[in-house]
Amino acid sequence: MKSTTKEFRNAASRALADVRLQEAHEVVYNGFHKARLSAAGDTDDWEAQRTLGKAIKDHTIANLDYYLDMLATNVEKNGGNVYFARDGEDANAYIRGIATKNDVSTVIKSKSMVSEEMGLNHVLEADGIEVVETDLGEYIVQLAGEAPYHIIAPAIHKTKAQVADLLAEESRSERRETAKELTRQAREMLREVFQRADLSVTGANFAVAETGSIVLVTNEGNGRMATSMPRIHVAAMGMEKLVPSAADLSAMLRILIRSATGQRISAYVTMVNGPRAHDEEDGPEEFHLVIMNNGRDRLLRDESLREALNCIRCGACMNSCPVYRKVGGHSYGWVYPGPIGSIVSPVLTGLKDGAKLPAASSLCGACHEACPVKINIPRMLLELRSQTAQGDPDPQQRASGIGERMTWKAWRQGMMSRSRFEAGSSVGKIATAPLKRDGWLRKVPPPISGWTESRDFPAPAAKTFGKMFAERNKAKNGR
Amino acid sequence: MDNGNANELPAKVNLFVTCLVDQFAPNVGMSVVNILEARGIEVHFPPDQTCCGQPAFNSGFRNDARPVASRFLDVFEATEGPIVCPSGSCVAMVRNFYEDLFRGHPNELVRAQQLSERIYEFTEFIVDVLGIEDLEVDTNIDATYHRCCHLLRELHIDEQPTSLLKNVEGLTVKPMERNEVCCGFGGAFSVKMSDVSTAMLNEKLDNVVATGASTLIAGDTGCIMHMQGGLRRRGEDVQVVHIAELLDAESDLNRASKS
Ligand code: SF4
Numbered sequence: 001m002k003s004t005t006k007e008f009r010n011a012a013s014r015a016l017a018d019v020r021l022q023e024a025h026e027v028v029y030n031g032f033h034k035a036r037l038s039a040a041g042d043t044d045d046w047e048a049q050r051t052l053g054k055a056i057k058d059h060t061i062a063n064l065d066y067y068l069d070m071l072a073t074n075v076e077k078n079g080g081n082v083y084f085a086r087d088g089e090d091a092n093a094y095i096r097g098i099a100t101k102n103d104v105s106t107v108i109k110s111k112s113m114v115s116e117e118m119g120l121n122h123v124l125e126a127d128g129i130e131v132v133e134t135d136l137g138e139y140i141v142q143l144a145g146e147a148p149y150h151i152i153a154p155a156i157h158k159t160k161a162q163v164a165d166l167l168a169e170e171s172r173s174e175r176r177e178t179a180k181e182l183t184r185q186a187r188e189m190l191r192e193v194f195q196r197a198d199l200s201v202t203g204a205n206f207a208v209a210e211t212g213s214i215v216l217v218t219n220e221g222n223g224r225m226a227t228s229m230p231r232i233h234v235a236a237m238g239m240e241k242l243v244p245s246a247a248d249l250s251a252m253l254r255i256l257i258r259s260a261t262g263q264r265i266s267a268y269v270t271m272v273n274g275p276r277a278h279d280e281e282d283g284p285e286e287f288h289l290v291i292m293n294n295g296r297d298r299l300l301r302d303e304s305l306r307e308a309l310n311c312i313r314c315g316a317c318m319n320s321c322p323v324y325r326k327v328g329g330h331s332y333g334w335v336y337p338g339p340i341g342s343i344v345s346p347v348l349t350g351l352k353d354g355a356k357l358p359a360a361s362s363l364c365g366a367c368h369e370a371c372p373v374k375i376n377i378p379r380m381l382l383e384l385r386s387q388t389a390q391g392d393p394d395p396q397q398r399a400s401g402i403g404e405r406m407t408w409k410a411w412r413q414g415m416m417s418r419s420r421f422e423a424g425s426s427v428g429k430i431a432t433a434p435l436k437r438d439g440w441l442r443k444v445p446p447p448i449s450g451w452t453e454s455r456d457f458p459a460p461a462a463k464t465f466g467k468m469f470a471e472r473n474k475a476k477n478g479r
Numbered sequence: 480m481d482n483g484n485a486n487e488l489p490a491k492v493n494l495f496v497t498c499l500v501d502q503f504a505p506n507v508g509m510s511v512v513n514i515l516e517a518r519g520i521e522v523h524f525p526p527d528q529t530c531c532g533q534p535a536f537n538s539g540f541r542n543d544a545r546p547v548a549s550r551f552l553d554v555f556e557a558t559e560g561p562i563v564c565p566s567g568s569c570v571a572m573v574r575n576f577y578e579d580l581f582r583g584h585p586n587e588l589v590r591a592q593q594l595s596e597r598i599y600e601f602t603e604f605i606v607d608v609l610g611i612e613d614l615e616v617d618t619n620i621d622a623t624y625h626r627c628c629h630l631l632r633e634l635h636i637d638e639q640p641t642s643l644l645k646n647v648e649g650l651t652v653k654p655m656e657r658n659e660v661c662c663g664f665g666g667a668f669s670v671k672m673s674d675v676s677t678a679m680l681n682e683k684l685d686n687v688v689a690t691g692a693s694t695l696i697a698g699d700t701g702c703i704m705h706m707q708g709g710l711r712r713r714g715e716d717v718q719v720v721h722i723a724e725l726l727d728a729e730s731d732l733n734r735a736s737k738s
Contacts (some may be wrong), residue, residue, distance in 0.1 A: 362665025365632030385539030450673035455708035465505035
């Protein structure tokens with residue numbers, strides 16, 4: 001997928017002005033966020049489970065090569081094929097190769113964010129292959145020609161009426177009204193595709209190294225159909241999405257599902273152990289696991305950002321984020337929106353263009369509090385701000401302008417001595433004296449002019465605290 | 480947490496008032512002084528202090544933040560005893576973020592760790608260190624309380640201000656929807672991403688106004704300036720005050736409320 005992270009400001013402004021989108025965003029807090037809070041509240045040892053989840057992921061990522069090797073060995077032992085893809089292009093070429101070799105004409109997809117990274121649908125479609133998403137939300141955004149809005153709820157921004165129009169147009173049949181009818185309609189449309197698809201591409205919520213299994217968590221059962229009906233099954237995963245053992249898997253599922261939807265368990269948890277064995281009646285003839293890097297090694301190498309690889313893509317950070325709730329999922333400009341997206345997207349697609357994303361945070365910490373594996377997202381946003389402002393040794397990667405750099409130099413000068421601090425305060429006081437109204441200003445100059453677009457700014461006090469306190473002490477002691 | 484009898488009080492504390500209180504809200508600093516002095520605690524204000532370095536650090540300019548933070552260490556290392564600060568975000572800077580700022584600077588890193596053991600946010604100091612939950616204040620105010628982000632989620636200080644407020648005679652604290660949600664300040668974020676910040680602020684202010692309270696209480700001066708600036712621009716007649724002003728029996732706020 002092409003990155004438009006650079007356009008964050010404009011995209012965000014458009015979303016802010018869209019009343020309907022703003023209404024749609026509310027479900028993120030009122031629905032998902034509250035559901036997670038109540039699921040966590042109903043779980044006695046929630047904090048301990050988060051701690052365990054973090055420990056499992058820390059351990060896995062610290063020994064990533066070891067466990068990836070174990071996973072690959074076991075998938076192959078189970079009769080599957082493993083392909084380590086350097087990037088999206090590499091992964092696309094591999095999957096395209098499978099499709100060509102097998103004369104595939106229809107591909108069904110079950111939710112896969114990694115395939116969004118790859119832009120797989122377009123690549124296959126260019127070869128004349130029909131590609132159909134089977135997760136209802138993904139199907140809706142596919143029909144609308146859009147990217148997913150949220151990693152758990154891709155079509156959260158669409159109204160029922162919009163969905164009705166999209167389905168009626170695609171099926172060339174009567175427009176349905178209720179949610180139930182619409183779901184049935186989509187189901188009928190998809191069922192037919194399921195039956196004729198020769199290849200499926202799914203994601204993987206987890207892969208289990210010791211058993212060579214991949215695990216899909218869904219509520220619609222499309223994951224199960226996609227992994228059992230077509231002749232060939234390709235699962236695509238980021239190289240960080242594995243756990244060592246089945247016991248670890250169970251710990252991770254508990255926190256993933258509660259954090260994603262507030263359910264205790266999703267309607268379906270599907271485990272796939274490779275292709276159909278000799279003595280089995282169904283399942284695919286071929287199984288391929290594509291394990292994708294696509295820049296994740298940059299996160300792995302950078303100790304201060306490595307924790308981002310602990311992410312289990314539950315979406316809780318998005319649901320708790322007051323910025324996401326205003327700007328919406330598309331503003332972030334790449335596959336992963338919200339707080340974790342503001343780390344992953346710039347690192348995977350380019351820090352210079354993506355510098356707006358780590359800046360788009362008030363550092364309120366709601367994401368850190370929500371994250372089931374306790375990822376300290378604010379810390380990493382700050383780290384990326386530092387890398388884009390002045391940290392990166394490569395000037396090409398620095399996104400800060402000369403004006404901003406000069407501003408902070410001046411600030412630093414002012415803060416390095418108390419007399420300059422006092423002088424700065426006095427200058428501010430004198431300059432604002434004629435403009436202030438009961439201690440407040442309607443307009444301030446750059447670089448802080450953005451403030452007074454919507455808020456009054458306080459004029460400096462008549463005396464600094466330092467002066468006020470010294471004078472009081474003098475008066476008190478003089479008495 | 481010790482909710483029992485008052486602890487033995489320290490004779491002296493050092494005040495880190497923060498650059499924002501120093502320049503924009505000195506009355507907040509005076510309230511902290513009044514509250515502590517009323518309990519016989521001497522307040523020392525190290526006169527060379529300026530800022531902890533947070534603004535530049537938050538904007539990514541660590542090379543500019545570091546000397547300022549290092550100077551902060553110099554100024555307060557020259558003192559003894561607890562350091563009290565009426566700001567969650569500045570205490571979080573020292574306690575949580577100096578570790579990142581001084582990564583690769585082992586000397587400052589150790590000094591920062593030592594200093595961070597001496598620094599307390601104001602309400603935390605009163606409740607956890609002094610062991611006081613009732614400051615014996617009476618007033619006449621209908622208010623609501625905003626739980627500032629860094630206080631709540633970086634420092635996990637929430638019960639302390641809540642119990643101090645509960646014991647103020649004549650104060651009604653009206654419950655507010657989404658009182659844990661950020662007001663959109665975020666330092667330079669409020670300027671750089673003004674429209675996003677404003678959208679967050681407006682949600683917050685809608686919730687504030689919906690309580691019908693005349694006064695909004697918060698614990699961090701940056702957030703207070705932001706919310707008061709927004710309320711003024713919207714023409715709302717709600718005053719935003721720092722919790723220290725409310726807990727200071729002698730503050731103008733409390734005196735005016737009873738006249
Ligand atoms: S960062 Fe944490 S909260 Fe956000 S999607 Fe990943 S696991 Fe979930």
